[in-house]
Amino acid sequence: MTKPANRIVSADIGGTHARFAIATIDAERIELGEPVTLRTADHVSFESAWNEFERQSGTALPRELSIAIAGPVDDAELSLTNSQWRFNRDRMVEELGLHSITLLNDFGAVAHAVATVGEAALLHIAGPDEPLPERGVVTVVGPGTGLGAAALLRRSKDEYEILETEAGHMDFSPLDALEDQIVKELRKTFRRVSVERLVSGPGLRNIYDVLALVEGEAAGIRGETELWTAALALTDSLATLALERFCMCFGAVAGDFALAHGASAVVIGGGIGKRLKDYLPGSGFADRFAAKGRFSSRLAAMPVKLITHPEPGLLGAAAAYVQKSRASQ
Incomplete structure (x- = not known):
């Protein structure tokens, strides 16, 4: 029998940032200590x-x-999809002197967080x-450095x-002539255009560059951070057009998932999802989400929410540890 420890290290490792916190586990509650965020490129x-933590x-x-790791976790040797870091379970246990290690996909962790938080955080x-259903499947999806996705299967309120999944690597399906043009241009670089080539942090850049080509304008904003800032602040018309198209693509992909x-x-969820919380409701996201032909009424009747917990990956990693420990009792 394994009883959950009172304190664990919870980690959420993405392609850009590595987040850490000490989680305190008390009966049914998980409390996160002050998180520390490090850049993966700096280590x-x-x-x-x-x-360093x-x-x-x-x-x-x-x-x-x-x-929680941004990539598949079903092999002995693990790697981040969008970083050079490598992970080996046995080596980590030995080098860090760990008693136990729980590994899960980063969006698996976000899904654990969705199962853990209340409606106030949605x-x-x-x-x-309306509230999330107490039974059935909830799709959890969100753009960050890539596009993460998982499915939360609720059997009851507490089970x-x-x-x-790695659904972010599915093929992107264009829905109009402009998206045909975007895919055509991206195929020159990537050959196979997955959904995260458009619906991710770098995806806005890909859309922006093709729009500049189509409009015959100079793609004047080069940095990804600067592009997102200009798009959300509505200070650059081309960046704003790219953001609206991004939201439309995101809606279509979320509906497909x-x-x-x-x-x-x-x-x-996702870092970019959090940045879009005020923009998404008034964008083309909802129309594209529901635009599924014979299934349009089903999608239109489906609640779409955004998790507002400040560190869902860290919370979800801790929740996964608790679930695993209780299952072994």
Whole structure:
């Protein structure tokens, strides 16, 4: 029998940032300590980032680790989809002196967080403004450095399973002539155009560059951060057009995922999803989400929410550890 530890290290490792926190587990509650965010590019490995987190914490870390990784976690040797970091479960246990390690996909962790938080942490985006169903499938999707997706299968209010996916790497399906042109141009670089080539942080750049080509304008904003800032602030007309197209594509993709999962609700996560919380409701997201031909009425009746918890990956990693520990009791 395995009883959950009182304190663990929770980690959420993406292509751009590595987030850490000490999670305190007390009965049914999980409380996160002050999170520490590090840039993955500033560290050669996870072990290096772990040591920096320990240094900043000023104390010895717990030896139980639950870690969410932006990539598949079903092999002995793991790698980030959008970073050079590599992970080996046995080596991590040995080098860090861990008692146990729980590994899960980053959007699997977000799905665990969705199952853990209450409705107060879920912001209405589209569809009927009603609570998530207590039973059935909830699609969890969101853009960040890539596009993450998972399915939350709720068997009851308190019993659930998480199905981790790599749906962000499915082929993108254009819905109009402009998207045909976007895919045509991107195919020159990528040959196969997956949905995360458009619906992700870098995806806005891809859309923006093709729009500049179509409009015969100079793509004057080069940095990704600057492009997102200009688009959200509505200070550059071409960037704003790119953002609206981004939201339309995101809606179409989220609707496709919901159909594929047989879902009855959708929750948006991801770093970019959080930045879009005020923009999405008034964008073309909802129309494209529901534009599914014979299934349009089904999609239009589906609540779409956005998780507002400040660190869903860290919370979800801790929740996954608790679920795993209880299952082994």
